[in-house]
Amino acid sequence: MNSSEKNGRVNIRRIAAALQLSTATVSRALSPEYAHTVSEKQRRRILEMCDRLQYMPNINALRTFRNRSDLVALLVPEQCLNGNGPIDYNLSGVLGAVERSFSRRGIYCSLVAVTSQFLEKREHLRFCRGKMFDGFLLWGMTERETFVEELAAESPPVVSIQGIRNNPGISSVNADDYSGMLHLVRRVLACGHRRIGVIPALETSQAGRERNRAVRDALAETPCVVRFAPWSGFDTQTGQRGFRALIGQDDSLSCIICSNDYVAAGVWLEAQNRGIEIPEQLSVTGADGLDFPVRIPLTGYLSPSFELGLAAAQMLQERLDGKIDTPQQKLIPTTFLPGATLKDLTNHTTGTL
Amino acid sequence: MNSSEKNGRVNIRRIAAALQLSTATVSRALSPEYAHTVSEKQRRRILEMCDRLQYMPNINALRTFRNRSDLVALLVPEQCLNGNGPIDYNLSGVLGAVERSFSRRGIYCSLVAVTSQFLEKREHLRFCRGKMFDGFLLWGMTERETFVEELAAESPPVVSIQGIRNNPGISSVNADDYSGMLHLVRRVLACGHRRIGVIPALETSQAGRERNRAVRDALAETPCVVRFAPWSGFDTQTGQRGFRALIGQDDSLSCIICSNDYVAAGVWLEAQNRGIEIPEQLSVTGADGLDFPVRIPLTGYLSPSFELGLAAAQMLQERLDGKIDTPQQKLIPTTFLPGATLKDLTNHTTGTL
DNA sequence: ATGAAAGCGCTAACAC
DNA sequence: GTGTTAGCGCTTTCAT
Numbered sequence: 001m002n003s004s005e006k007n008g009r010v011n012i013r014r015i016a017a018a019l020q021l022s023t024a025t026v027s028r029a030l031s032p033e034y035a036h037t038v039s040e041k042q043r044r045r046i047l048e049m050c051d052r053l054q055y056m057p058n059i060n061a062l063r064t065f066r067n068r069s070d071l072v073a074l075l076v077p078e079q080c081l082n083g084n085g086p087i088d089y090n091l092s093g094v095l096g097a098v099e100r101s102f103s104r105r106g107i108y109c110s111l112v113a114v115t116s117q118f119l120e121k122r123e124h125l126r127f128c129r130g131k132m133f134d135g136f137l138l139w140g141m142t143e144r145e146t147f148v149e150e151l152a153a154e155s156p157p158v159v160s161i162q163g164i165r166n167n168p169g170i171s172s173v174n175a176d177d178y179s180g181m182l183h184l185v186r187r188v189l190a191c192g193h194r195r196i197g198v199i200p201a202l203e204t205s206q207a208g209r210e211r212n213r214a215v216r217d218a219l220a221e222t223p224c225v226v227r228f229a230p231w232s233g234f235d236t237q238t239g240q241r242g243f244r245a246l247i248g249q250d251d252s253l254s255c256i257i258c259s260n261d262y263v264a265a266g267v268w269l270e271a272q273n274r275g276i277e278i279p280e281q282l283s284v285t286g287a288d289g290l291d292f293p294v295r296i297p298l299t300g301y302l303s304p305s306f307e308l309g310l311a312a313a314q315m316l317q318e319r320l321d322g323k324i325d326t327p328q329q330k331l332i333p334t335t336f337l338p339g340a341t342l343k344d345l346t347n348h349t350t351g352t353l
Numbered sequence: 354m355n356s357s358e359k360n361g362r363v364n365i366r367r368i369a370a371a372l373q374l375s376t377a378t379v380s381r382a383l384s385p386e387y388a389h390t391v392s393e394k395q396r397r398r399i400l401e402m403c404d405r406l407q408y409m410p411n412i413n414a415l416r417t418f419r420n421r422s423d424l425v426a427l428l429v430p431e432q433c434l435n436g437n438g439p440i441d442y443n444l445s446g447v448l449g450a451v452e453r454s455f456s457r458r459g460i461y462c463s464l465v466a467v468t469s470q471f472l473e474k475r476e477h478l479r480f481c482r483g484k485m486f487d488g489f490l491l492w493g494m495t496e497r498e499t500f501v502e503e504l505a506a507e508s509p510p511v512v513s514i515q516g517i518r519n520n521p522g523i524s525s526v527n528a529d530d531y532s533g534m535l536h537l538v539r540r541v542l543a544c545g546h547r548r549i550g551v552i553p554a555l556e557t558s559q560a561g562r563e564r565n566r567a568v569r570d571a572l573a574e575t576p577c578v579v580r581f582a583p584w585s586g587f588d589t590q591t592g593q594r595g596f597r598a599l600i601g602q603d604d605s606l607s608c609i610i611c612s613n614d615y616v617a618a619g620v621w622l623e624a625q626n627r628g629i630e631i632p633e634q635l636s637v638t639g640a641d642g643l644d645f646p647v648r649i650p651l652t653g654y655l656s657p658s659f660e661l662g663l664a665a666a667q668m669l670q671e672r673l674d675g676k677i678d679t680p681q682q683k684l685i686p687t688t689f690l691p692g693a694t695l696k697d698l699t700n701h702t703t704g705t706l
Numbered sequence: 707a708t709g710a711a712a713g714c715g716c717t718a719a720c721a722c
Numbered sequence: 723g724t725g726t727t728a729g730c731g732c733t734t735t736c737a738t
Contacts, residue, residue: 010482011715022725027717034718039723054507056482060416061715064730069413071463081453084659085644086445093439095448099464100434103471108463110424111452118456129363129409154407236646265646291438292645293589293618306437364731375709380733387734392707414731417714 010055018049030057063131070107072316073133074098075124077140078115089290090305091139094161097309098137105317109137119147128154135316138163138170142204157319158327159312162303163206171319171327173312177210177287180301180334184285185218185257187299187336192345193255193283194224199242199267200232201259208234211259211287227253234259239266247274254283254345261286264298264341279343289337299339304332363408371402383410416484423460425669426486427451428477430493431468442643443658444492447514450662451490458670462490472500481507488669491516491523495557510672511680512665515656516559524672524680526665530563530640533654533687537638538571538610540652540689545698546608546636547577552595552620553585554612561587564612564640580606587612592619600627607636607698614639617651617694632696642690652692657685 016023021042028034029046038046050056063069074095080088087095095111102109110133112118124147127133135157141148141164152158152169165172188196198215201208212232219226227250229242239258243266246253258264264286268278276282278296289302311330318324369376374395381387382399391399403409416422427448433441440448448464455462463486465471477500480486488510494501494517505511505522518525541549551568554561572579580603582595592611596619599606611617617639621631629635642655664683671677 009715012717013715023716024718024726025724028724031717037723042723054478054482056479058417058715059479059483059485060413060422061730062483062717063413064411064417064715064732065717067730073461081449085449086442086658087449089439089445092445095464096434096438096440099466103466103468108426108465110461110463111448112461113452113456115456125407126409126412129407130412130415132412262646268647290645292643292648293615293622294645294647295649296647298647305439362731365733366731376732377710377734378708381708384733390707395707411731414714415733417716417731418733420714 010053012055012057015046015049015053015055018053019045021046067131069131069134071110071133072102072107072135072137072320073110073112073127074137074139075112075114075141076138077142077145078113080140081113088140090162090288090303093305094137094139094309094312097306098313101310101313101317107134107317107320114141114145114147122150124151125154128156135159135320137161137312137316140205140207142206144204157316159316159319161308161312165206165329167327169327171312171315171329173308173315173330173332174206175303175308176331176333177207177303178214180303180336181211181214181287182218183336184287184299184301185215186221188255188257188283188285188342189218189222189224190346191255191283191342194222195250195253195255196224197227197229197243197246197250197253197256199229199239199246199256199258199263202232202234208232208259215257225250232259234262236262236266236269239263239268240270241266243267243270255342256282256284258284258286260288261290261298261300262288264300268296268341279341283342285342286339289335296341297339298337299342300337302335302337304334307332363406365408365410368399368402368406368408371406372398374399420484422484422487424463424486425455425460425488425490425673426463426465426480427490427492428465428467428494429491430495430498431466433493434466441493443515443641443656446658447492447662447665450659451666454663454666454670460487460670460673467494467498467500475500475503477504478507481509488512488673490514490665490669493558493560495559497557510669512669512672514661514665518559518682520680522680524665524668524682526661526668526683526685527559528656528661529684529686530560530656531567533656533689534564534567534640535571536689537640537652537654538568539574541608541610541636541638541695542571542575542577543699544636544695547575548603548606548608549577550580550582550596550599550603550606550609552582552592552599552609552611552616555585555587561585561612568610578603585612587615589615589619589622592616592621593623594619596620596623608695609635609637611637611639613641614643614648614651614653615641617653618649621649621651621694632694636695638695639692642688649694650692651690652695653690655688655690657687660685 012023012026016026029038029043138160140162158170160170160172201211229245256267264284267284286298286300365376365379369379382391382396491513493515511523513523513525554564582598584595609620617637620637639651639653
């Protein structure tokens with residue numbers, strides 16, 4: 001008699017002993033693949049006993065065998081979980097899609113923030129080498145995050161979402177921010193705006209660079225006066241400070257193009273303080289399309305967060321299944337949101353674009 | 354020579370063989386607890402070799418030994434991830450706090466939706482019996498979710514957040530929705546409103562029942578006319594339909610009390626359509642306090658989502674650590690938000706409450 | 707300080 | 723069909 005049969009622990013040996021069977025038979029009866037090699041009568045007895053003793057195979061033992069954890073991690077920059085508030089709105093969309101996609105297949109996803117502690121402990125290496133996660137989703141990672149190189153060097157399946165897209169070892173799924181912003185700024189110009197303020201996005205993020213490039217490209221197509229705010233960023237405060245700087249520099253601007261909805265909200269707040277009416281006296285555009293009931297819906301474009309998550313999950317799944325060996329890249333279109341913060345300065349009823 | 358030393362796999366045997374040591378010594382050198390029993394020189398050699406061969410202990414093997422996974426699951430109702438949109442705003446706040454609290458201690462959290470597939474496969478039992486997760490957080494679970502009873506019967510550490518609070522085997526952390534709504538409705542009455550419409554919350558959720566009870570209790574304190582919408586719910590559409598029904602029934606109402614901010618936004622949208630100005634002609638109150646800069650500044654109260662997450666994580670941690678054996682209950686206060694959608698009908702400059 | 711060997715819970719190749 | 727046995731990767735007791 002083995003020690004594990006004496007004490008209260010329920011394990012495969014306990015079930016086998018209770019039925020005077022070998023552990024191998026029990027193991028087979030419980031395995032979908034080999035269940036048919038066990039006689040129907042035995043199998044029923046075994047399942048009944050498992051039920052009675054509330055036995056289910058230890059998942060960690062299974063995982064050492066399969067050399068697979070059926071777990072993936074969604075790694076996000078620390079600042080996403082930094083404040084005492086909710087997680088980033090777009091991340092939230094991605095997360096919903098990821099959970100839905102994976103749980104269907106019995107794979108679960110952990111949300112992991114890349115903190116300084118994470119980096120010190122080199123958790124990403126432990127995750128790979130210790131077989132903790134089978135694959136990784138990265139959200140909003142920039143080239144500055146040097147751990148990504150180390151992660152890629154371990155060559156696990158990795159899909160980057162709204163971030164790094166030029167790493168040869170990593171698949172990527174990104175919103176087509178360039179086209180989204182290009183169309184938006186063209187619309188601004190088509191509405192007759194010729195004195196335009198810009199509060200740029202941070203150049204540190206891929207999406208930011210794309211948006212900035214699109215703004216420059218679109219504005220170069222039509223002669224106009226353009227003022228750039230001395231600050232860039234993605235938050236409301238950047239919008240407020242940016243607006244003060246722009247308006248101090250040139251109070252004849254008719255439209256402010258912002259890097260996202262939070263920045264646009266900052267402009268809106270500051271404009272309100274000064275009694276400037278939007279869009280009557282000033283137009284403002286955003287980006288991302290936060291889905292809250294707001295007073296004035298921002299003209300901008302919608303980031304396809306849910307679709308990004310779905311696509312990334314599918315891509316990772318295919319790499320986990322071994323269907324695809326080489327990293328893939330994917331670009332997902334954004335959706336223009338007409339909103340109500342862009343005034344048409346021409347005499348046409350609708351924009352001409 | 355063992356087979357595992359022939360092929361490319363790096364495991365503890367490989368490290369031991371490379372240094373002509375026993376696996377026991379390597380194991381000790383890598384264990385924080387026993388590292389001191391290995392000579393400094395050996396330990397250094399071992400660590401170097403691990404580094405060189407990129408070895409880290411297989412986490413799943415460790416877990417079978419420790420009988421602990423250092424993993425927890427956050428279980429949420431299916432409908433939270435149902436649409437093609439982001440996850441619930443309040444859940445998002447909880448999730449951020451939970452991740453932060455646990456990752457500090459090397460514990461990671463998986464988000465798991467309780468779908469019909471989950472229930473069919475009885476995943477909650479596998480999670481417990483298979484030692485997949487050490488503990489569970491439930492978010493927004495009602496008594497209708499019968500799997501919770503089964504989960505509790507396995508007696509793992511469980512903390513319910515914004516949900517079931519009367520299960521003797523389960524700890525709970527809830528926002529004090531009753532007090533929050535009670536004070537809000539008293540404020541409405543103190544502002545002189547006596548003809549009041551109510552769009553109730555769903556009775557299926559704990560928070561919903563608390564809010565409804567508070568509304569009834571507060572309204573019973575002062576004689577007034579009260580109309581209830583024939584629908585209850587938590588979304589914008591409920592607000593729109595509820596408002597149409599209320600206004601069709603009685604167009605002399607001066608204030609509509611809504612079950613949350615989404616419902617209030619629905620009322621606001623519908624009022625806008627009819628040219629009814631808020632709060633000049635009609636007051637509206639919400640609850641939850643969605644945090645976006647240009648949202649309608651609803652009079653209502655803020656749900657302490659982040660604090661709920663922190664408290665729940667701490668409670669679960671204490672149960673995991675064995676510091677506490679018995680389930681605890683905790684109530685966290687809400688914060689009144691003055692907003693700008695409640696008109697003071699009295700002649701006082703401020704409310705009298 | 708180190709190694710041999712038994713053990714964790716489970717699977718799978720090989721007998722019969 | 724079923725049992726025996728070796729094995730997965732790692733820990734830990736008991737020697738020396």
